[in-house]
Amino acid sequence: MIQKKTGRALATTALALLLSAGVVAMQPQDAKAEPQRGGTVQLAVTPEPPSLMLGLFQNGPTQMIAGDIYESLLRYDTDLTPQPSLAESWEISDDQLVYTFKLREGVLWHDGEPFTADDVIFSLDVFLREVHPRWRPTVNAQVASIEKTGDYEVTITLNEPFEPIMLSFEVGTTPMIPRHIYEGTDYRANPMNATPIGTGPMKFVEWDSGSYVHLERNEDYYLEGRPYIDEVYYRFIPDAASRAVAFETGTIDVLTGGSVEIFDVPRLEQQDNVCVTTAGWEMFSPHAWVALNVREGALAEKSFRQAMMHAIDRDFARDVVWSGFGTVANSPISSRTLFHSTDLPEYAFDPDRARELIAESSYDGETIDFLVLPYGETWTRWAEATRQNLEDVGINMNLVTTDVAGWSERVGSFNFQMTHNFLYQYGDPALGVSRSYVSSNIVQGNPFSNVMGYANEEVDRLFAEAANAASEDRPALYQRVQEILVDELPVLWMIEMDFPTVYRCDLQDFITTAIGVNDTFRDAWLQQ
């Protein structure tokens, strides 16, 4: 027997409540307003992406722009409930092994070719299996077969139940790639990479290097009347202060998350017709922490790490450094995703307790280097505040600055003692959390692997078991793993970050999904 499954409605209701609490200022929208056609929207994106070919590049800016050119099988509500996109409907077998996707008929690629099941097979089984850093491990480890079971039907069979696969069909992880353009070619050398062809609501027009990317309305889009906006420009302005000025003077309509310095947000928000939202990052739920190289010295000692956690004033970081944006993090799993446990011990800001723990540890006054994350001013200020917190309890700290390449190189080769870092959670611990703590991911060359060198067999086992467990067994396993990690502190969790998007309130239905401004222009329209 086969049951229709569209989401975990009950389980996610509580999550939706939490998320709405995180929304700082959503302009009340007139629910009855009828969408209007027309208009041009200018967005600031930073930095300029290396390419718009979303299958080959997954940089943040690439996703923000190409997320409207390409589409995947599904979209996700802000509570991570799957919604139809190129797949009209889907069915999951009772044993949670067979996923059948019914595709929408009559969809055309931007060059006029029809989109069929062959394109899905090519994308998932051939192209992305070869090149995509997140889809590749999932498809290789979990998927037994991907088959065409009709011109507009695709069936994916798993080796074992793997619930998180339903979160893999967003446009950044599995963008649909046109088979007629890429099959049998050298993907990276394909000249069509410069003029991406997708099925999305927006078509690529022009990329004026160093200046802007221009997209226009896809006249043949399969949803009647959509998209509503005629033209979109993504502009590249290198300096954060200039971007804020461009917004204030009206050159730019949207400052995408990350392109505005957090401390400018309250000032911009006070102006007329300016809306700020922190929604649209639910799939990513960026989790910021201080990574500790736990291989040697005092940092290898649990009690010393616990002392540091008590010494760092995370409320101060949230309220002052991050201008009140974000939520203090208490666990490896973000409270904005599933499986976050609220039943965990908390490390309160308590310098006295920190001094006691340090006295008990073997720390004897050696200087500890803190590598500053070179992502702009806010991170530098945060490093300075963290250093002061730790010096206040008697830990000698030394800040070390470097550039982005130097940071990646040093952290990726484990040549650091402490540094800030933030990672995306991708909606499920099996996709975005376990990678930071399992010992099999202590690999050189990637600053987002288990660079701490943390190894615990119990943690490895629990994460592996939880990934393939039946839905009802997973919460208990993740509860246990959170308890261990919160006690051992391989990293010091700081803040569940908010990346506010600042935009003109005339833009309606602007952020409606869990991947932010990446796939916004299917629904967005301009109040005129």
Next chain:
Amino acid sequence: MKAFFKRFARNKGAVVGLIILAIILAAAILAPVLYPTSPWRMVTRPFLPPMSPGGFWLGTDALGRDVASGIMHGARVSLIIGLVSTLTALAIGIPIGALAGYFGGLIDDALMRFTEFFQTIPAFALAIVIVAILQPSLYSIVLAIAIVSWPPVARLVRGEVLSLRTREYVQASIVIGQSTSRIILTQVLPNTIAPITVMASIMVASAILLESALSFLGLGDPNMMTWGYMIGAGRTRLIEAWWISFFPGVAIFLTVLALNLVGEGLNDALNPRLSREGG
């Protein structure tokens, strides 16, 4: 000596400069007494305007750190970097200039081409590259400033030595058989001290400016509170909190102005025949 001070004091600007310099020096020395805690410490609410109650005369910055404390502690760093990097530049420039000027010929050509090689590279760009390669720290910054500021010293000393070595007392020393090194050290160099002193006072000022510029760009030592760092960190908040950048800017302005005034006074005092009053 008395005549020296008399001539120095005749330049009113120089006296004012000396007073300002004395105040800054006092601030640098008294910083740990008046502000015993680290200037990095978050002591109160952020963005307090100047003259706030609680003794925050110059306000607080984005993290609630006391701007006045930062300026006092920053004075130490600025003066130390200015002095040490100038001494280092002199230690490189004087020997090269002296050798080139005294021996002339091929040695002169070789040393001067070497000097010109450094002079053709824009000083600030070279300083940025050196600091970026060596990682920002007190040592790399001092080294970078010294490396970009020694060529003018070498050229000045060379010119002085070139004219001094033809003087009769130098010729006499050669005739009586003094060793070359002894002639350079005891007969020639002591007579170049006056112009070098004047130049050094200006170099300290430009070293402070250079360090501030590096810190402003985020290439300062991240563990040392400096004026340039304070301006750079406050720059993006200039609209809401002007005082974070303004007061360190005033401190740099006054220090550099004072050093230039003192340099001019020294010039008048040490070169009476060249001074504008005509002696």
